[in-house]
Amino acid sequence: MAAPFTVLIMAAGHGTRMRSDTPKVLHRIAGKSLVGWVVDAAREAGADRVVAVVRAGDGVADGLPEGVECIEQREGEGTGAAVLAAREAVPGEGAVVVLSGDQPLVTAEQLDGLLAEHAERGAAATVLTTDRIDPAGYGRVVRDGDGHVETIFETKHSEGLTPEQLAVREVNLGTYAFDASLLFDALDRVELEDGESYLTRVLPVLRQNGGTIAAHITDDADAAIGVNDRAALMAAEEAAQRRLIEEHARAGVTFLHPGTTRVEADVTIGRDTTIGPGTVLEGSTTIGEGCEIGPHTTVRDGTVHDGAKLIHAFVLEAEVGRGATVGPFAYLRPGTTVGEGAKIGTFVEVKNSDIGAGAKVPHLSYIGDADVGENSNLGASTITANYDGQKKHRTKVGKSVKTSVHTSLVAPVTVGDRAYTGAGSAITKDVPDGALAIARERQKNIEGYADRKEDSQK
Numbered sequence: 030m031a032a033p034f035t036v037l038i039m040a041a042g043h044g045t046r047m048r049s050d051t052p053k054v055l056h057r058i059a060g061k062s063l064v065g066w067v068v069d070a071a072r073e074a075g076a077d078r079v080v081a082v083v084r085a086g087d088g089v090a091d092g093l094p095e096g097v098e099c100i101e102q103r104e105g106e107g108t109g110a111a112v113l114a115a116r117e118a119v120p121g122e123g124a125v126v127v128l129s130g131d132q133p134l135v136t137a138e139q140l141d142g143l144l145a146e147h148a149e150r151g152a153a154a155t156v157l158t159t160d161r162i163d164p165a166g167y168g169r170v171v172r173d174g175d176g177h178v179e180t181i182f183e184t185k186h187s188e189g190l191t192p193e194q195l196a197v198r199e200v201n202l203g204t205y206a207f208d209a210s211l212l213f214d215a216l217d218r219v220e221l222e223d224g225e226s227y228l229t230r231v232l233p234v235l236r237q238n239g240g241t242i243a244a245h246i247t248d249d250a251d252a253a254i255g256v257n258d259r260a261a262l263m264a265a266e267e268a269a270q271r272r273l274i275e276e277h278a279r280a281g282v283t284f285l286h287p288g289t290t291r292v293e294a295d296v297t298i299g300r301d302t303t304i305g306p307g308t309v310l311e312g313s314t315t316i317g318e319g320c321e322i323g324p325h326t327t328v329r330d331g332t333v334h335d336g337a338k339l340i341h342a343f344v345l346e347a348e349v350g351r352g353a354t355v356g357p358f359a360y361l362r363p364g365t366t367v368g369e370g371a372k373i374g375t376f377v378e379v380k381n382s383d384i385g386a387g388a389k390v391p392h393l394s395y396i397g398d399a400d401v402g403e404n405s406n407l408g409a410s411t412i413t414a415n416y417d418g419q420k421k422h423r424t425k426v427g428k429s430v431k432t433s434v435h436t437s438l439v440a441p442v443t444v445g446d447r448a449y450t451g452a453g454s455a456i457t458k459d460v461p462d463g464a465l466a467i468a469r470e471r472q473k474n475i476e477g478y479a480d481r482k483e484d485s486q487k
């Protein structure tokens with residue numbers, strides 16, 4: 030176990046290149062804010078405190094995960110000013126890890142490696158670096174003959190930089206471990222450049238003071254994705270998807286077409302489940318074991334139990350029971366529970382309803398605000414009229430009921446256990462257990478109608 034350490038996340042500022050009303054670090058990849066990813070990595074690495082630097086009124090404080098402390102950067106511009114703002118908030122000694130709120134894919138393993146290197150070298154500062162990406166625009170790392178870091182220079186603006194400087198491939202990932210007892214006094218001595226204080230400029234100062242600057246180099250270039258604009262946001266989303274889908278795959282999930290599948294960060298999926306093309310799993314969705322999800326299925330904040338099958342389905346805040354089937358072309362809306370082994374079929378919409386175990390709603394139905402008992406079968410185009418224009422009412426359908434095609438259940442209404450309805454019935458009154466309810470005009474046949482019509486048109 031590493032010694033306790035504080036993580037400081039630089040998360041202030043709007044990020045104007047995002048061209049957005051939302052502050053940069055609150056943009057999301059795989060459904061989780063950029064800064065949320067960074068917080069999770071810090072906690073997974075064992076940080077005992079996570080402190081975020083924000084600007085007053087930038088809205089970031091409200092978007093942070095629970096338990097993250099917030100301090101405001103009131104003075105100065107730049108990453109150096111961001112860290113200085115935290116002077117009073119971090120302990121005066123031990124290691125402080127400084128992360129960038131816009132580098133979402135830094136991992137706990139990388140932070141472990143950074144801290145181990147930092148301790149091993151007895152360094153004043155240790156920088157996470159990589160040489161596995163196009164270095165354009167990144168801060169570049171200059172090492173001395175012993176492999177220690179001399180300095181980092183910025184390359185956002187390349188004028189005045191020599192070809193040798195621009196040939197440096199090792200870049201700064203904006204992820205650091207510092208000896209807290211040396212950091213802040215050294216930062217006081219950093220000079221402004223273009224009105225900004227660069228955190229990277231603290232490294233030569235620490236070195237002048239006799240400290241060692243170490244670098245921990247990583248091959249995982251995803252951590253290098255710094256989201257400064259929406260093109261980078263896309264790259265981060267893609268990398269996050271690759272990472273998440275690979276994790277699920279290693280845990281026993283089959284993805285038939287990962288390139289068209291999107292799985293958000295908080296989704297859980299059981300083993301031996303197969304995810305088909307065009308499938309989107311979002312929010313707090315939980316999928317059980319041995320399920321078949323997709324093709325072309327979306328589940329948002331839903332729960333799907335073991336062995337269920339969803340084909341061309343859209344499921345929103347609804348629960349699908351063990352072994353149940355949904356779709357193709359079905360829409361489950363909030364508050365719906367589909368019981369074990371039940372079937373929701375083609376062109377069916379269900380809202381705020383309880384569909385009992387083994388019940389079937391196979392074709393062309395709207396079931397809203399209803400409780401449907403076990404093993405009932407709602408014939409094609411059975412519809413609940415749940416709304417009288419002012420209020421919604423519930424429909425209760427008992428166990429083992431069989432409604433015939435085109436039944437309208439006009440709520441509030443109750444259909445008893447084992448009851449039947451006739452085709453085309455508009456059921457407005459309760460139906461007793463075991464009864465057949467027919468509620469439609471009797472058919473009348475008018476003989477010779479066609480002949481008479483033709484005669485009249487002559």
Ligand code: UD1
Nearest residue numbers: 039040041106107108111129130131167168201203227255
């Ligand atoms: C920074 C590094 C660069 C590194 C790159 C990695 C500096 C000077 N440069 O550049 O060497 O290669 O990250 O992606 O540090 N922030 C504040 N307050 C501020 C300014 C920024 O909190 O006043 C936060 C931002 O919200 C952001 C992070 O600090 O999350 C990094 O700032 P940014 O301006 O994106 O730095 P880069 O130019 O990307």
Ligand code: CA
Nearest residue numbers: 131255256257
């Ligand atoms: Ca950045």
